[in-house]
Amino acid sequence: xxxxxxxxxxxxxxxxxxxxxxxxxxxxxxxxxxxxxxxxxxxxxxxxxxxxxxxxxxxxxxxxxxxxxxxxxxxxxxxxxxxxxxxxxxxxxxxxxxxxxxxxxxxxxxxxxxxxxxxxxxxxxxxxxxxxxxxxxxxxxxxxxxxxxxxxxxxxxxxxxxxxxxxxxxxxxxxxxxxxxxxxxxxxxxxxxxxxxxxxxxxxxxxxxxxxxxxxxxxxxxxxxxxxxxxxxxxxxxxxxxxxxxxxxxxxxxxxxxxxxxxxxxxxxxxxxxxxxxxxxxxxxxxxxxxxxxxxxxxxxxxxxxxxxxxxxxxxxxxxxxxxxxxxxxxxxxxxxxxxxxxxxxxxxxxxxxxxxxxxxxxxxxxxxxxxxxxxxxxxxxxxxxxxxxxxxxxxxxxxxxxxxxxxxxxxxxxxxxxxxxxxxxxxxxxxxxxxxxxxxxxxxxxxxxxx
Amino acid sequence: xxxxxxxxxxxxxxxxxxxxxxxxxxxxxxxxxxxxxxxxxxxxxxxxxxxxxxxxxxxxxxxxxxxxxxxxxxxxxxxxxxxxxxxxxxxxxxxxxxxxxxxxxxxxxxxxxxxxxxxxxxxxxxxxxxxxxxxxxxxxxxxxxxxxxxxxxxxxxxxxxxxx
Numbered sequence: 001x002x003x004x005x006x007x008x009x010x011x012x013x014x015x016x017x018x019x020x021x022x023x024x025x026x027x028x029x030x031x032x033x034x035x036x037x038x039x040x041x042x043x044x045x046x047x048x049x050x051x052x053x054x055x056x057x058x059x060x061x062x063x064x065x066x067x068x069x070x071x072x073x074x075x076x077x078x079x080x081x082x083x084x085x086x087x088x089x090x091x092x093x094x095x096x097x098x099x100x101x102x103x104x105x106x107x108x109x110x111x112x113x114x115x116x117x118x119x120x121x122x123x124x125x126x127x128x129x130x131x132x133x134x135x136x137x138x139x140x141x142x143x144x145x146x147x148x149x150x151x152x153x154x155x156x157x158x159x160x161x162x163x164x165x166x167x168x169x170x171x172x173x174x175x176x177x178x179x180x181x182x183x184x185x186x187x188x189x190x191x192x193x194x195x196x197x198x199x200x201x202x203x204x205x206x207x208x209x210x211x212x213x214x215x216x217x218x219x220x221x222x223x224x225x226x227x228x229x230x231x232x233x234x235x236x237x238x239x240x241x242x243x244x245x246x247x248x249x250x251x252x253x254x255x256x257x258x259x260x261x262x263x264x265x266x267x268x269x270x271x272x273x274x275x276x277x278x279x280x281x282x283x284x285x286x287x288x289x290x291x292x293x294x295x296x297x298x299x300x301x302x303x304x305x306x307x308x309x310x311x312x313x314x315x316x317x318x319x320x321x322x323x324x325x326x327x328x329x330x331x332x333x334x335x336x337x338x339x340x341x342x343x344x345x346x347x348x349x350x351x352x353x354x355x356x357x358x359x360x361x362x363x364x365x366x367x368x369x370x371x372x373x374x375x376x377x378x379x380x381x382x383x384x385x386x387x388x389x390x391x392x393x394x395x396x397x398x399x400x401x402x403x404x405x406x407x408x409x410x411x412x413x414x415x416x417x418x419x420x421x422x423x424x425x426x427x428x429x430x431x432x433x434x435x436x437x438x439x440x441x442x443x444x445x446x447x448x449x450x451x452x
Numbered sequence: 453x454x455x456x457x458x459x460x461x462x463x464x465x466x467x468x469x470x471x472x473x474x475x476x477x478x479x480x481x482x483x484x485x486x487x488x489x490x491x492x493x494x495x496x497x498x499x500x501x502x503x504x505x506x507x508x509x510x511x512x513x514x515x516x517x518x519x520x521x522x523x524x525x526x527x528x529x530x531x532x533x534x535x536x537x538x539x540x541x542x543x544x545x546x547x548x549x550x551x552x553x554x555x556x557x558x559x560x561x562x563x564x565x566x567x568x569x570x571x572x573x574x575x576x577x578x579x580x581x582x583x584x585x586x587x588x589x590x591x592x593x594x595x596x597x598x599x600x601x602x603x604x605x606x607x608x609x610x611x612x613x614x615x616x
Contacts, residue, residue, distance in 0.1 A: 016573075021477030021487035021525070029485055029525040031477040031538060032602070066485040068475065075580040077489065077510065131509040133583045135576065 003127040004042040008078050009297040012037040015072035022058035022065050030054040038097050049118040059084040076134040082122040089118045092225035099227045144302040147175035155313045161404040165197035178287045185283040185405045189397040196409050201262035206412040208261040217284050220272035228271045228300050230293040269294035273307040322386045322429030340438040341420050345369045348447040364410040366395045371433050385429040458499035459596045465495040468528050471563030476526040478517035486513040492560030503593040505557050507584040518544050524594050536602035541594035549591050
């Protein structure tokens with residue numbers, strides 16, 4: 001074969017609809033315009049199955065098809081000879097196409113009509129570039145490999161997770177020109193993702209959560225597959241859907257402990273890429289743009305490579321040995337000033353409030369509560385990651401949990417709220433608790449009261 | 453020549469001859485399909501015959517298949533409304549160009565540029581897609597045997613009326 005499918009991926013992004021010819025068992029051809037073509041690999045593409053129609057009937061009887069796609073910039077036409085292999089009705093390919101189709105349908109004003117029943121996978125037998133005129137392929141103003149290389153070099157000099165997260169957001173903004181991005185980590189037993197860093201939003205949203213499986217970020221995490229949408233759709237946007245879920249959700253997840261997820265008010269394009277780990281995604285890297293069709297297959301590849309590097313860097317940092325515990329240094333008496341602050345801890349979901357202000361919940365909440373208990377009871381200010389990992393009061397889901405990510409989250413929340421409690425990293429696997437107001441710890445059984 | 457009433461009414465004829473996207477499919481003796489983009493259409497005065505135009509270089513396999521068996525499917529699709537009509541025939545084959553066909557194809561290009569221009573497709577792109585040297589133009593004529601609405605949705609495939 002002279003051409004492979006990866007050489008013509010830009011023709012498959014839906015800018016110009018492709019056309020498919022099938023043929024019935026008794027030899028009647030049928031032509032259909034295609035709402036969605038998905039590049040799978042150099043030898044396979046997938047088409048959306050939305051209705052039982054002539055196309056469907058024909059491919060089940062006779063798997064040979066022909067397809068024409070048109071390059072959206074050069075106008076070059078390509079004719080593909082293909083054979084239908086199978087239909088997938090669940091899994092990564094299906095979910096990826098379903099998310100995209102929802103965007104396409106919304107763009108076309110056909111949300112009621114376009115529902116994905118399956119992903120029809122075809123083997124590509126031949127690709128022919130049709131003779132005819134074409135325009136020169138435009139030169140992109142950004143070289144993705146240069147941007148990726150820059151990020152990769154920056155990652156290698158990061159000594160801690162907080163620095164790594166800054167490096168990835170810096171890289172996306174400065175090297176890729178993507179000003180709206182966030183990193184979410186998977187809280188596996190809770191089946192949630194929590195935002196650990198973001199860039200380009202009015203509020204950082206650090207601590208905001210998304211259920212696994214919801215929206216493009218949640219689906220990317222559940223399926224371990226990148227999801228890229230060029231036309232946005234209400235089905236995959238977050239604000240309201242999250243609120244509804246929270247409203248119906250478990251008692252421990254009430255509204256007053258909700259941190260709003262950041263996001264563009266009118267996103268044109270979104271891309272969510274899993275951050276790979278050994279037993280499934282560690283989290284999700286998410287970027288968005290107000291421009292429609294901002295990301296193509298090459299952008300997706302670059303983001304996948306970037307997320308791969310990010311995942312490896314996270315695991316490397318996590319696997320570096322932490323220094324042994326030392327006897328806690330005698331704490332210098334910190335100067336306390338101002339009125340006492342009541343720190344309330346609700347046992348049911350480890351949510352922590354400073355006076356009436358919600359701060360944090362979950363694992364990060366249990367960490368803070370343990371630190372404050374030791375601080376008040378023993379006067380301790382210096383702590384290590386290692387002791388936290390072994391502390392039964394800290395409800396880490398398992399030994400492989402990224403404790404550092406929980407600390408980054410806690411640290412950011414305390415900083416953003418300019419709280420009277422701060423955490424300062426003092427070395428690898430070490431940090432110091434700094435308190436400048438008198439504290440009064442209040443343990444409350446059950447869950448926090450619903451406000452408003 | 454045509455004993456039965458034509459399948460297409462005047463409005464259909466106008467639709468076919470307008471700035472619609474036209475793609476035709478055929479199949480060879482082993483039922484392997486092929487397809488090509490067409491460059492406009494001409495409907496006969498009695499609406500019994502439809503002629504569509506191709507680049508010979510682009511439509512080689514389609515022309516060969518039609519010579520073999522005459523089975524053709526053509527979709528006429530209006531991008532901004534999604535309105536689409538699929539016509540099938542069993543007697544399709546190459547015919548000589550009429551003297552006015554060159555001008556007809558040029559008028560089609562302008563109509564299609566206007567149609568997709570409203571969807572944001574730049575004129576140079578559309579003109580490049582449709583540009584074919586005059587000596588490369590070829591005509592294929594057929595008698596519509598059946599016609600189906602193909603606007604996307606579950607109703608796609610509903611017949612216009614039974615072919616006589």
